[in-house]
Amino acid sequence: MIDRPLTLMAVHAHPDDEATSTGGVLARYAAEGIRTVLVTCTDGGCGDGPGGVKPGDPGHDPQAVAGMRRKELEASADVLKISDLETLDYADSGMMGWPSNDAPGSFWKTPVEEGATRLAELMRHYRPDVVVTYDENGFYGHPDHIQAHRITMAAVEMTELTPKVYWTTMPHSGIQRFGEIMREFQEDLPGDAVPGEAVPEPDPDELAALAELGLPDDQITTWVDTTAYSGQKFDSLAAHASQGENIFFLKMGKERFGELMGMETFLRVQDATGAPVPENDLFAGLR
Structure with a gap:
């Protein structure tokens, strides 16, 4: 056990990523008195602009989009009661x-060592006990997302710290349920269907791609119940209103x-506590 406040650091790629896969744990652990640190690596400038204008279309201004999304990120962090928000501000x-x-300055083209060095400085400052x-x-x-993974793992190696390290994932059973909800939601949509015609099914290619994500249930090490949050x-997702067209979850109520979305799941890839798995707490073995 340690004699200082426990700290969770979540390293995400874009504004709104913090909500989708870790909004529950960020809210839960903040409520439990744990320090929560969110690091967002890019400015989100390749997101939708006002009125839903898409990247590359006339009127899409990445700098303006980035400014708008920064305000949404701050609002989301407030909703989740995040203790500390850090932004690396690489170009989306x-x-x-x-x-x-x-493009010059894009996160993808940034040398891993450069990004990892900056992140390692934040890790040394906050000394996280858990990194996600x-x-x-x-x-x-x-x-x-790939680059965020790379700099995070490299940053941990650069420091003397030994946090528990987790990767976000989804169980295959949860992905199957998500596909079912997509179909249910499609069937419940009012108005758009032509009378007498069947409501179109979700794109089978999208569902097939979805089925390949995540892990078998028995390979997931950590199941955190965040239903109460x-x-x-x-x-927090709704705070990213400019991207609402891309956030399916907001449409289901x-x-x-x-x-x-009441259970958040992870794969534990580094641990010095010896806590047995499967576990139901990212801080198992630390308190």
């Missing part, structure tokens, strides 16, 4: 294969959201 790289991947980021594929192959998690 966009989706894999976009020209913005290679993505797996080596950034969960779904986004370049900025699902309302905060929903509100708080009740259904809570049913689907």
Whole structure:
């Protein structure tokens, strides 16, 4: 056991990523008196602009989008009661294969050592007991998520610290349930369908790709019940209103959201406590 406040550091790629996979643990552990530190690596400039204007379309201004998303990130952090918000402010790289991947200053093109050195400085300052980021594929192959993984693991190596390190993931059972909810939601949509015609199914290619994500349930090491904080998690996502078109979860309402998103799951990849797995607390063995 340690004689100072416990600290959780979550390293994410973009504004709004903090809410999707870790909003529950950030809210829960803040409520338990744990210091919560959020590091957001990019400015989110490749997100939607006002009115839903897309990157590359006329009127899309990455700098203006970044400024808007910074305010949304701050609002989300307030909702989750995050203790400390740090931003590295690299340029958003966009989706894999976009020209913005290679733009000057993009996170994807930044040398890993450079980003890791900056993050290591933050780790030495906050001395996190638990660090959370993505797996080596950034969960779904986004370049900025992959880069966030790379600099996080390198930063841990650069320091003398020995935090428990986790990668976000989803159980296959949860992904299956998500697919079912997508179908239910599609069937419940009013108005758009032509009378007498079946409501179109979600894109089968998207569902097939979804099914390949995550891990088998028995490979997941850590299951954290955040049901009591699902309302905060929903509100933190809603704070990113400019990206609402891309956040499917907001369309299902708080009740259904809570049913689907009340458990956050992780793969523990570094541990010096010897706490047995599966575990139900990121801080198992530390308190």
